[in-house]
Amino acid sequence: MTMDLAPGHDEETRLAALAVLAQQVRELMDAVVLTEADEDEVTSVTAELVALTERLNDARRERPLMPEFAPDGTFRHLGNAVTGACNPHALPLVIEHTPEGSQADLEFRPTHEGPPNSVHGGVSAMILDHLLGHAVATSGRAGMTGTLTIRYRQPVPYGRPVVGTAATTRAEGRKTWADGTISLPDGTPLVEATGLFITPSLWVEAASD
Numbered sequence: 218m219t220m221d222l223a224p225g226h227d228e229e230t231r232l233a234a235l236a237v238l239a240q241q242v243r244e245l246m247d248a249v250v251l252t253e254a255d256e257d258e259v260t261s262v263t264a265e266l267v268a269l270t271e272r273l274n275d276a277r278r279e280r281p282l283m284p285e286f287a288p289d290g291t292f293r294h295l296g297n298a299v300t301g302a303c304n305p306h307a308l309p310l311v312i313e314h315t316p317e318g319s320q321a322d323l324e325f326r327p328t329h330e331g332p333p334n335s336v337h338g339g340v341s342a343m344i345l346d347h348l349l350g351h352a353v354a355t356s357g358r359a360g361m362t363g364t365l366t367i368r369y370r371q372p373v374p375y376g377r378p379v380v381g382t383a384a385t386t387r388a389e390g391r392k393t394w395a396d397g398t399i400s401l402p403d404g405t406p407l408v409e410a411t412g413l414f415i416t417p418s419l420w421v422e423a424a425s426d
């Protein structure tokens with residue numbers, strides 16, 4: 218039986234496979250930070266990974282996947298370090314646009330360890346930077362982070378669900394401010410952030426050309 222494939226189907230299928238690979242690499246990274254395997258096993262696994270890395274590099278892009286609209290019209294950035302399903306560095310964060318702003322259910326991994334048993338503060342800041350930026354962008358005032366202020370109230374656990382939220386608070390010219398938190402599911406705040414996002418003059422000039 219043959220099936221009619223929509224335009225772009227093959228690329229979408231390839232990207233879906235790449236997302237599965239990225240997820241497997243996340244599992245691999247956790248395995249690396251948690252393994253108690255002996256030296257011979259570690260050396261043997263490394264040799265296999267060298268071979269796998271070479272296979273992927275046989276068809277290597279110059280840069281990660283760019284932001285784009287998916288065939289269903291949704292915005293995506295598969296190569297992004299925070300949200301990119303095809304980037305093993307990303308959780309990936311799946312952000313919902315809510316009436317209040319932006320929200321994401323997330324669970325950090327052992328690879329995010331900073332202080333023992335909790336998430337590195339820079340990782341929490343990265344997630345909040347992106348969430349705040351998302352809230353700002355979906356308010357129609359996309360910008361680059363100018364400043365980001367973080368208050369760490371309690372250590373953030375990994376391996377347990379937490380919730381990230383963000384919302385814009387005010388705007389003035391090309392500047393937009395946003396607040397956000399990472400909290401436990403019961404609402405207990407763990408990390409709070411305030412950020413200033415600035416629509417670059419270059420973007421404004423490009424839009425008016």
Ligand SMILES: CCCCCCCCCCCCCC(=O)SCCNC(=O)CCNC(=O)[C@H](O)C(C)(C)COP(=O)(O)OP(=O)(O)OC[C@H]1O[C@@H](n2cnc3c(N)ncnc32)[C@H](O)[C@@H]1OP(=O)(O)O
Pocket residue numbers: 292346347348349350351354355360361362363364391392413415416417418419
């Ligand atoms: C549906 C769609 C969904 C999309 C979702 C996508 C989500 C994506 C989320 C992504 C999230 C992740 C996001 C990321 O990770 S962004 C990555 C981290 N940020 C950067 O790399 C930014 C680097 N800096 C720049 O590009 C420029 O310096 C910017 C753009 C910031 C300003 O350059 P520009 O040439 O435009 O500025 P200007 O000189 O005309 O100054 C204008 C005004 O701004 C004031 N000022 C300037 N800089 C700062 C500063 N640092 N703090 C405080 N204030 C500052 C300045 O005094 C002046 O104020 P005033 O005199 O007018 O009062």
